[in-house]
Amino acid sequence: MASSLFLQSIHPRLPEPFFLFLVQDMERGLWVQLFQDFPHVREAVFRGLPSGDGKIERELDRAPAAERLAEILKTDPAFFQAAADAWADANLEILAFLDMLDRRFIRENLWDLKDLLGPERLVISLFFLEEALEDLADLTAKEDFWRRRLDQRLVEFFVPVQSILRKAQKEVPESSVIFSSLGFTGTGGETSRGTVSGKGPTGKGAGHREAEKRRRLEERIEKLRQEKAALTSEKERLLSENADLKRKLREWEASFQSALEDRINEERRRWYARYETRGEIDWQGVEKASRRLDQLLIWADRTFSLQKEADERYGLIGDVRRKLLKVDLHLNEIERIFSDSLVVHPEVRRLREALLAERDRLLALPGVEKALKGLPADLRREELVRRLRLLDPAPPNLRILQRLERALRDLEAAGMLPDPETLLGEVEHKRRQILEALYGRFLKGAPPKDSRGDWKNLEDFVAGGESLRYTLYVDGYNILVRLLDSDGNRGADLADLRNDFIEAVQTKQDHFRKIVLVFDGQEDFRDRRGKVEIVYTDKSRGNTADLYIVQAIGKNKDRKALLVTEDREIIDAAGARVYGLIRPLDFYSYVHDLPRLL
Known part of the structure; x- marks a missing residue:
């Protein structure tokens, strides 16, 4: 089956004599067979006049029917493809003659092949050789292309064949009978000797043609040498320009770094002014907002049910995208097969048509443009930047930023996200905003650093390995409550923040003898996870977290205790039984692997 590339690029530009030639060149019996598959063409050509195959063949020899058939070949690509x-x-x-020729040889000798085979036969033959169709559409538009000239130079195509036949006849004399029966002449006897010796006119002409071919090759080699010299000169120029650009880039980076440091120093003075604590909470407004939320949740349930039905009918963006990617992957493999394989199985061609049809069906789905964006799951670069800038600068969102940064790095490593620096810059900017808010909340109202002399630098303490001999007592809500004290959302958000904090503390449990996390709760409860002990006290009975910590430290006789709190009552009650104090800000930053701004 011929390539559809021909129909798209060449078929509309072929002149009318081409199609008339095809009508005359094909055997009449072949047309009769085609009319059986295309009855509408038979009706349009003969208008119901012929009834038998013999009459159809005779009618095609007449000009009116032949011209009508040529016109249909020109206007009906499907019928033309079947005829081809x-x-x-x-x-x-x-086809076999052209297929055994090198594709480069065909391009360089296209005009000679045209004169040898005839322009119409060459075009329809190249119809089946996809690699040889390059520039053919432009050539067919030239008027001289359709004029066939026959001269002596066309014999050059068969000079190597004639030489091989002579050698075969010389080595096996009885082969001359076989060659003669096949219609080959001039391969032996005096003619062969005269031609090979070059003494007669034939030998002289062959020598002249060989010299002419050698001259053409030398001219082509010289042209390639000149092109190589020009490319070498252009390469040297580009290398010089590249060196200049690298030098300018280094100068710009140094200038930018200096300006950036100046800007950072200027912004340091305004870090905490942007994160002021809100005033008293409007509880009446909170109740109204709660009722509106209930209504919205009911609406959301109904809406999501409708959306689920739509998803089941049309599919999800991810599913459609995966299907499109798989289809494109198979089509790329088929393209490789057409490019590299000597023989293409007909089943591969049928598979290609089926895949193209399925791809068209997917592209026709409503809303499919959402699945055609640059990043997976419709996360376009602009959309990510917008979402990052609207992300609330709250500490719980630090984990979201960490997961997003890892995802961006993975996409960059997979080659699916070129130039991720803009998105990573936005992630770093949002992280800095959250850290500024975090440090502002911890440092506001904190006691002076020199209020007690036994405050410990946690990172240095752990790095030296000394922390393995100590039990760490953590006043949980002394850390967590201040993260939400300006938001008014202490319900599920505080629970989520507590669970996230516990998981983070577990990652550092191997650095201490034991870690005791204490929270005020509704009832007494304990849980142990490895070396981490989690304690909830029943505040309604007077068992507060502060009291539990003081009593637990009091039982520690070896003074191998570290205390994480800024609650002055706990610090004073623990007294000298605590080896060192850890600031809540330092501990929270340590367990979450956060950089320090101060």
Whole structure:
């Protein structure tokens, strides 16, 4: 089956004599067979006049029917493709001749091949050689292309074949009978000797043609040498420009770094002014907002149910995208097969048509443009930047930023996200905003650093390995409550923040003898996770977290205790039984692997 590339690029530009030639060149019996598959063409050509196959063949010899058939070939690509396939089956020797030729040889000798085979036969033959169709559309538009000239130079195509036949006849004399029966002449006897010796006019002409071919090759080699010299000169120029650009880039980076440091120093003075604590909470407004939320949740349930039905009918963006990617992957493999394989199985061609049809169906789905964006799951670069800038600068969102940064790094490593620096810059900017808010909340109202002399630098303490001999007592809500004290959302948000904090503390449990996390709760409860002990006290009975910590430290006789709190009552009650104090800000930053701004 011929390539659809021909129909798209060449078929509309072919002149009318081409199609008339095809009508006359094909055997009449082949047309009769085609009319059986295309009855509408038979009706349009003969208008119901012929009834038998013999009458149809005779009618095609007449000009009116032949011209009508040529017009249909020009206007009906599907019928033309079927006719081309039938012609190819009947002229396999021409296709085999062209297929054994090098594609570069075909391009360089296209005009000679045209004169040898005839322009119409060459075009329809190249119809089946996809690699040889390059620039053919432009050539067919030239008027001289359709004029066939026959002269002596066309014999050059068969000079190597004639030489091989002579050698075969010389080595096996009885082969001359076989060559003669096949219609080959001039391969032996005096003619062969005269031609090989070059003494007669034939030998002289062959020598002249060989010299002419050698001259053409030398001219081509010289042209390639000149092109190589020009490319070498251009390469040197580009290398010089590249060196200059690198030098300018280094100068710009130094200038930018200096300006950036100046800007950072200027912004340091305004870090905490942007994060002021809100005033008293409007509880009446909170109740109204709660009722509106209940209504919205009911609406959301109904809306999501409708959306689920739509998703089941049309599919999700991710599913459609995966299907499109798989289809494109298979089409790329088929393209490789057409490019590299000597023989393409007909099943591969049928698979290609089926995949193209399925791809068209997917592209016709409503809203499919959402699945065609640059990043997976419709996360376009602009959309990510917008979402990052609208992200609330609250400590719980630090984990979201960490997961997003890892995802961006993975996409960059997979080659699916070129130039991720803009998105990573936005992630770093939002992280700095959250850290500024975090440090502002911890440092506001904190006691002076020199209020007690036994405050410990936690990172240095752990790095030296000394922390393995100590039990760490953590006043949990002394850390967590201040993260939400300006938001008014202490319900589920505080629970989520507590669970996230516990998981983070577990990652550092191997650095201490034991870690005791204490929270005020509704009832007494304990849980142990490795070396981490989690304690909830029943505040309604007077068992507060502060009291539990003081009593637990009091039982520690070896003074191997570290205390994480800024609650002055706990610090004073623990007294000298605590080896060192850890600031809540330092501990929170340590367990979450956060950088310090101060």
